[in-house]
Amino acid sequence: VLDTTRGPTYDFAANICSAEWRSGRGYVPCLQTSEEGSGLVLLLNYPNTEAGIVAGPAIWAHPNESNTGWINGAYPRILIRSGDRFKSQIGCLSDSSDCAVIMQVEYETADGMVWTLGQWYETYNGRLTTIDQDISFLAGQTVRFIFTVTVQNNQPLEANAVWIYPRVEP
Numbered sequence: 001v002l003d004t005t006r007g008p009t010y011d012f013a014a015n016i017c018s019a020e021w022r023s024g025r026g027y028v029p030c031l032q033t034s035e036e037g038s039g040l041v042l043l044l045n046y047p048n049t050e051a052g053i054v055a056g057p058a059i060w061a062h063p064n065e066s067n068t069g070w071i072n073g074a075y076p077r078i079l080i081r082s083g084d085r086f087k088s089q090i091g092c093l094s095d096s097s098d099c100a101v102i103m104q105v106e107y108e109t110a111d112g113m114v115w116t117l118g119q120w121y122e123t124y125n126g127r128l129t130t131i132d133q134d135i136s137f138l139a140g141q142t143v144r145f146i147f148t149v150t151v152q153n154n155q156p157l158e159a160n161a162v163w164i165y166p167r168v169e170p
Contacts, residue, residue, distance in 0.1 A: 010078045012088075012145070012166040013057035016043050019073035019147075023064035028071060039064040039071040047162050048094040051128045059163040060093065061149045063101075065156045072148035074108075078168065080138040086145075088166035090120060091128040096160040099124040100153035103161055107135075108144040117145075121152065122161065135168065 012019075017030035023039030033040055040062045047058040063069035092099035104119040120129055145168075149161040 008167040008169040009081060009084055010075075010168045011057070012075060012147070012163070013043060013059050015075065016041065016059055016073075019075045021071065021073045023071040024066055024069050025064040037065045039069070041071065041073060044162070047164065049128060049162055049164070050092045050094055050096070050099075050124050050126050052094075054089070054128070054164055057165060059147070059166065061147065061161050061163065063149055063151050063156060063159050067151060067154040067156060069156045069159065070148060070150040072146055074144055074146045077110075077142040077144045079142050080135055080140070080168065081170070082136055082139040083170045084135050084139070084168050085170070086117060086131065086133045086135050086166075086168055088131045089128040089164040090131060091122055091162060091164075092124045093160040093162055096158045097124050098153065098155040098158035099160055100151075100155065101159050101161045102148075102150045102152055103163070104148045104150070105131075106146040106148070107138070108146065109138075109141060110143075114146070124158075128164065
């Protein structure tokens with residue numbers, strides 16, 4: 001029997017402040033814009049993206065202001081079940097026409113090893129990238145997901161990356 005009522009196993013946007021956010025300048029407080037030069041991470045319900053306004057929730061991740069700037073968020077461990085998938089749409093926010101970033105998802109296993117689930121080079125091109133990756137190979141393990149955004153074109157002010165409804169679901 002297929003359980004079609006089961007929602008996401010884990011909604012990363014809903015748990016945005018459960019992650020430990022850091023940038024090239026150190027700790028980044030969740031949902032605060034006072035130190036934008038150090039990077040920021042905000043929750044958006046209807047982000048205005050390069051492809052237009054889309055339904056969220058979404059994570060806006062902006063690296064520290066450096067030509068080699070980066071920001072990452074390490075989430076608490078979650079149990080992966082058989083049939084689980086990592087899903088999201090990713091891209092750049094509108095009004096960021098020089099946006100060029102690498103967006104990466106890693107996972108840390110119980111032994112402390114960190115593995116790359118996926119890495120995407122995103123530019124402002126009017127399209128979002130859809131991610132739908134099978135993570136069943138991790139079934140039965142508790143893993144920690146790490147989201148990273150890195151500046152790619154020496155335009156740190158334009159590095160406005162967005163993860164739209166990032167989640168683990170069956």
